[in-house]
Amino acid sequence: MKYEPKKIEQNWQKFWEDNKIFKTKEDPQNPKYYVLDMFPYPSGLGLHVGHFKGYVATDIIARFKRMQGFNVLHPIGWDAFGLPAENFAIKTGIHPSITTAKNIANIKKQMQIAGLSYDWEKEINSTDADYYKWTQWIFLKLYEKGLAYKKLLPINWCPSCKTGLANEEVVDGACERCGSLVTKKEIEQWVLRITEYADRLLNDLDSLDWPEKIKEMQKNWIGKSIGWELIFKLKNKKEEVAVFTTRVDTLFGCTYAVLAPEHDLLKKLINDIENKEDVLNYLDQAKNKSDVERISEVKDKTGVEIKGLSLINPINNQEIKIFVADYVLGHYGTGAVMAVPAHDERDFDFAKKYNLPIKYVIKPKDRELDFEQAFVDDGILFDSADFDNLDSEQARKKIGEKLKNQGLAKEKINYKLRDWVFSRQRYWGEPIPIIHCEKCGIVPLAEKDLPLKLPEVEKYEPTGTGESPLSAISEWVNVSCPKCNGPAKRETNTMPQWAGSCWYYLRYLDPKNEKELVDKNKEKQWLPVDLYVGGAEHAVLHLLYARFWHKFLFDIGVVSTKEPFQKLRNVGLILAQDGQKMSKSKGNTVSPDQIVDEYSADTLRVYEMFMGPFDQAIAWNPQGLKGVFRFLNKTWDLLIESKENKDSSELVISETEKLIKKVTEDIEKMKFNTCVAFFMEYINFVFEHKKDFGREAIKKFILIFSPFAPHFCEQIWELLGNNSILALQPWPEINNELIIKNKIILVVQVNGKVRDKIEISGGISKDQALEKCQQSERVVQWLRNKEIKEVVYVPDKIINIVVK
């Protein structure tokens, strides 16, 4: 009998489905395990083999944990709001929900032919009104707690997608989605106060089992800095300017100050400025600069002196000039800085260009000052009055305290993180459940009126004016105010792509609940997610947003854990054969359907796990696929041939136990590539010992190989005469006693070089081992006429004889 996957795979898939084998079990006796994939966007292109890598891995873990007796929750769903469906609708006039449904059906089929063991009863879709009702509900709660607000502010605008973007969606000054250069646009925006959670988002990272890289990225993105806010008084005026600094120790070196173009003082005192025209001109220029232009000027800073105004340095009462320059950011700190060119690169560049004084007040501890450049490290103070000879750290404390006592300073913490611009001027997203009343202002929808359904429109085309296509549907837009019954209009912006994915992992626990987002008991039973798998590209997008919402839901008592995803692992990309990223436009994608058809689902699964380390990007290689197919065939033939064997030899039993041990450990560590290598090694070994490969060993092999190649193993299991379902069998226990320990190969070195390998029985002493070595001619020839100086013995491993 040959390995004929086409005859078996579909049968097993149908059997699993018909008998609901992978329905989530909730046996209170057993521990739970929640293993989750980042849910996909149902693209019209379907999934390519790269998408499957993560899904196969979580499937292996899910199957493994089920066999170990866990209640496993392994669900999947669809993150279906988003631009591709909407853009397709613009082109064809077909409603996004229709294309989305079609795409979902296709991808679902792809997942099924790969034998992925999802519990399809838990399936969710972020565009179902029953689902986004709760996304809107969370928004209302955020609004209620003052964490959602509407504000006119200059935001990142993608001229091609014709919508505003969040900070996190701008990569190198371009739109994360389409790559167009982002411009600034001032529109009224809904904004979420994620900054309120900055400290918790930062601190709780420590408790998470996540890749260091992702934690670092989030830390940097949140960007906490601890320093002082100082007051500089204007000379001969009552106004003052606050600046933020982390280097208050350099205050004696401050030779001028710089305001961001957005700084309030400029508007307020514009008529006191002698060179008003120049300044206004500069402000105008700065306003029209894109991020890319601003970034490109890093080495050539621009600015204008504000003549007629000056500031007083609070520490020494020195008068200093004021500039306006766009290297100072309006949105960070106070929008104003004290410039210390001697000890800051940026101020140094600016001072050089405009010929401003550079005054050194800190010197290095271990070398001479170099007056050709800024010295930015901590050091020892000089020319700093009472603070001379202090080191930077002490000086920061003392100078800060002194000014604090005079009411001119306070400790201050700043974050790079900015509030989350949450509205989009597009159609295919969750409507924001808000009404604008002429009299009452912003009025949130009542909970009972949720879901606020997305209306049908005739044109999906974004207007480009900063208004959403929804604004054109007057019968939807015009409503009466829930408060005063007067004329009112609906909010026409929609939520961003990320909204639905901020909480979907909660809905899987209880997907059909109409009364609550999630049942309390179910939430307590299943959270947190024990293993979350997805790409690293979501580090500061989805993963940060979801943590924020989760913490908010924790605060309002919806969830009981501080964090949603306890353990996170990144799946590495599968690149095309040419080493490039797989994409439709390059025409280098490989479809899983094609591979399943040509080889088998199990070949695809085993190959993807064997390619290399799970978290690493690796190019697709059709030859490697062939190798795996060869292995499966060889294994099949061997198992069929051996299945009538009764007992195994001690050696085979020992090797089988070793295999169980290694595979069990490596699945847990997600080292799937070495698992497959172990399977291959084992099969090569028993191939040499066919007659000794008995029933128990075969059974155990099939059990532990089944998460990798489930159809294959299920079929062999049946052929062995079992009536039970392999997927529901317990994982084999490791029996250490059966591992042979009395025949050990000891490596013998002389002066650190391997000279022989001898067989010993385990646990012998150093002297016994040395005696054995002296019986070996190969070893003895290196000892002749030499004096043994030392013998290093690592029991059962290695002996090193040091001679002179």
Place this chain on the structure above:
RNA sequence: GCCGGGGUGGCGGAAUUGGCAGACGCGUAGCACUCAAAAUGCUAUGGGAGCAAUCCCGUGAGAGUUCAAGUCUCUCCCUCGGCACCA
């Protein structure tokens, strides 16, 4: 510039965390089967020397620690990812 990952045969990659470098797979070569090809099986496969047993060299470069270094320490080079005027 800063932060993080990495550099091992012709290729993808192993190496119990300091103890046999190159497991496993691919590729390549030779042989067998075949009219032939594919498939399959067997053998070899880091480099060098040697008929051979065997010996020497070898994990980006250089130094160091150690009985022993791919693994630890220092200096440097290259590469991939992230952030980047955040005061």
